[in-house]
Amino acid sequence: MAGVTDIAAPFCWGILGVARINRSLVGPLRQGRHQLVAVASRSLDRARAYADAQGIPTAYGSYADLIADPAVDAVYIPLPNSMHVEWAVKAAAAGKHVLCEKPIALDATGIRQMQEAARTHGVVITEAFMYRHHPLVAKVTALAHDGTIGRLQGIRGTFSFPLDRPGDTRFDAGLGGGSLWDVGCYPVSFARTVAAARPLAVQGAAAWSEGDVDLSFFGQLHFPGNVFAQIHCSFESPFKTEVEVIGSEGRLLIRHPFKPEITETIEVQRGDEHTTVAVDGPPLYQGEVDDVAEAARTGRPPLVTLADSLDNTETLVALLEAARTGATVALPT
Numbered sequence: 001m002a003g004v005t006d007i008a009a010p011f012c013w014g015i016l017g018v019a020r021i022n023r024s025l026v027g028p029l030r031q032g033r034h035q036l037v038a039v040a041s042r043s044l045d046r047a048r049a050y051a052d053a054q055g056i057p058t059a060y061g062s063y064a065d066l067i068a069d070p071a072v073d074a075v076y077i078p079l080p081n082s083m084h085v086e087w088a089v090k091a092a093a094a095g096k097h098v099l100c101e102k103p104i105a106l107d108a109t110g111i112r113q114m115q116e117a118a119r120t121h122g123v124v125i126t127e128a129f130m131y132r133h134h135p136l137v138a139k140v141t142a143l144a145h146d147g148t149i150g151r152l153q154g155i156r157g158t159f160s161f162p163l164d165r166p167g168d169t170r171f172d173a174g175l176g177g178g179s180l181w182d183v184g185c186y187p188v189s190f191a192r193t194v195a196a197a198r199p200l201a202v203q204g205a206a207a208w209s210e211g212d213v214d215l216s217f218f219g220q221l222h223f224p225g226n227v228f229a230q231i232h233c234s235f236e237s238p239f240k241t242e243v244e245v246i247g248s249e250g251r252l253l254i255r256h257p258f259k260p261e262i263t264e265t266i267e268v269q270r271g272d273e274h275t276t277v278a279v280d281g282p283p284l285y286q287g288e289v290d291d292v293a294e295a296a297r298t299g300r301p302p303l304v305t306l307a308d309s310l311d312n313t314e315t316l317v318a319l320l321e322a323a324r325t326g327a328t329v330a331l332p333t
């Protein structure tokens, strides 16, 4: 840990779990001053095989052993959703900075536990919303509020894909499964960011699996000032990601809102006029990795703060309650 305040010192990462998503992170976790020094699995054989295949120096047969390793400055947590809070808090208590996959928690209590752990142990804990690190969403937010499309009225966002892997943790209610937690968290996060507000209340409807996770979800968010959002997510529809921002005089269309390319495009329609705005950003997963190291070095907050994650989590919890009860659910004040 001693070297993390030195801009030239290596910033050393460990990964908890041999998850599929790791393939998107192993490159960024080795760029520049980042070093990927350890991986842990519930199975030592699996950790060793993965470490050998990826050229990672140290393999552990338990997550606890990895977070006890003094050579590790920060951990990346790609565990099933229900395990995020437990391991983020344990890693923080061991003095490690934490980049934790979305959704970082399944309730507000989990976020508060992480806030307390980050404060007590002086470490960074942040949710791995990689899209937030591309300037695309900041540009969309600026265009939504600078009069380009008139007065902001609403945001529509979709993230769907056909999930055809029986046994996937996303079908397991006990592990935090369901399409809203898995991919609906993105349009909710994007809409909150563009609205620059916390929803006042939500409505929702879902199709539930036999195992009681939502397979498809339709939600509506009410923001202050007559701004609304509609979100759709699903494990049952063809792949689609899109966000539309609707104003009184035009609209913005973003075709790759959650996985922006290095150069991404915003389509702007105002009356009969159609233009495009190009936005350049870093490779998708590099921004979130760099942000942890920079926040650790300088003491500044990470881009995605736990306060931001609290708003997202409370919105998602309220949407699920709305879909279960059929009621309009107000967010806690």
Ligand SMILES: NC(=O)c1ccc[n+]([C@@H]2O[C@H](COP(=O)([O-])OP(=O)(O)OC[C@H]3O[C@@H](n4cnc5c(N)ncnc54)[C@H](OP(=O)(O)O)[C@@H]3O)[C@@H](O)[C@H]2O)c1
Pocket (backbone or CB within 6 Å): 016, 017, 018, 019, 020, 021, 022, 040, 041, 042, 043, 046, 077, 078, 079, 080, 081, 101, 102, 103, 128, 130, 169, 182
């Ligand atoms: N940001 C993105 O683009 C993105 C994309 C995909 C997924 N994600 C997020 O990343 C996380 C992992 O998703 P994934 O699809 O990569 O997961 P995955 O392939 O199912 O891997 C999860 C890992 O967690 C460990 N694990 C511990 N307890 C487990 C249990 N009871 N059941 C299953 N696995 C368990 C396993 O590692 P060991 O057996 O090695 O311990 C497993 O390999 C999720 O939170 C997801 O939302 C993010």
